[in-house]
Amino acid sequence: MENPTTPSRERLNRFLARTGIGSRRTCDRLIQSGEVYVNDRPADHPGMRIDPERDRVTYGGRVVRPPDVCTYILMNKPRGFVVTVDDPQGRRTVMDLIDGVEARVYPVGRLDMDTGGLLILTDDGDLAHRLMHPRFGVEKTYLAEVRGRPTDGALDQLAKGVHLEDGPAAPARVRRRNPSAIEVTIHEGRNRQVRRMCEVVGHPVQTLERVAFGPLVGSGLDRGKWRHLESNEVKALKQAVDLGGGV
Structure with missing residues (x-):
């Protein structure tokens, strides 16, 4: 049995x-x-x-057999978890949310401890590297609830690219969702970038969530839950970084 x-x-x-x-x-x-x-x-x-x-x-x-043995996971990261395999300070990490996975997966890129949303974990080193490399310009979209009500002028500033302490941010796509919520799409992966961009235009972020990563939009998952990516999703990610789409 x-x-x-x-x-x-x-x-x-x-x-x-x-x-x-x-x-x-x-x-x-x-x-x-x-x-x-x-x-x-x-x-x-x-x-x-x-x-x-x-x-x-x-x-x-x-x-029939899968053509490789890599593992690809999509998580709806909750706030309060560190995006790392092991935290020297003993804080909860996203790895604490994964059980029953034999592969040694690791997070692709970063999400702040106080940011939630889409997170990819994999043991496919080539794909992970390309997804985060600036050359491929993979877009990430965030939904930000901000303090105050941003004016059209503030949104234009974000769209054109604001100056941060570590250099100018590239232009972003910005869409108003409601008077105090905006959707920001960037292709860079700098530390706390969306939060710092919103701070520059005078509207600090109150809550932040990643709602899209490249071709992956939404997760259909409850907070803290994860699932394996479907083959078509893996193909879409690979095609986005010129890996041909094979799985």
């Missing part, structure tokens, strides 16, 4: 999605229609667990 708690086991529908056959929902349909076999027997249900290293999975008469 399968032991669903065995760390090496994985849900069949997620395994198939990682091979690039289709989305998780598409893989569910293929399994339910009897087109997927595990060890030469029709798969029981989408949630059945397999050992990717030992079990033989076939679709359309061909063995």
Whole structure:
């Protein structure tokens, strides 16, 4: 009998999605229609667990396997957690929120301790490096609740690029969400950049959340929860940094 708690086991529908056959929902349909076999027997249900290293999975008469073993995770980071693998001060880190992951993943880029929202974790060093390298200009979008009501002039300043103590900020895309909330899209990754930009124009940030990272928009996750990225999401990230989109 399968032991669903065995760390090496994985849900069949997620395994198939990682091979690039289709989305998780598409893989569910293929399994339910009897087109997927595990060890030469029709798969029981989408949630059945397999050992990717030992079990033989076939679709359309061909063995299918993910083309690599990298792990890609999307988290809805809550405030109050440090974005690091290990904190010498003993504070809670985002790694405390992840369980059941055997791979040695690490966060891509930074989010301040008091900032929430989308965070990618992976063990794909090439992708992580490119996502944060200025040459690729991967955009990150933040929703900022600020003090006061920014004028159109203040938003224009942010859009054109303000001067920070470590040099001028590149122009940003800015959109008003309500009188005291703005959406800011930047492609740099400087420390506390959005907070410092808003401070310069006289509207300090009260709460800040990252709502998009490159092609990933929203997470569909509750605070503090995470999920593995679907194969199409990994492809989109790789295409954004000229890695060809293969998974």
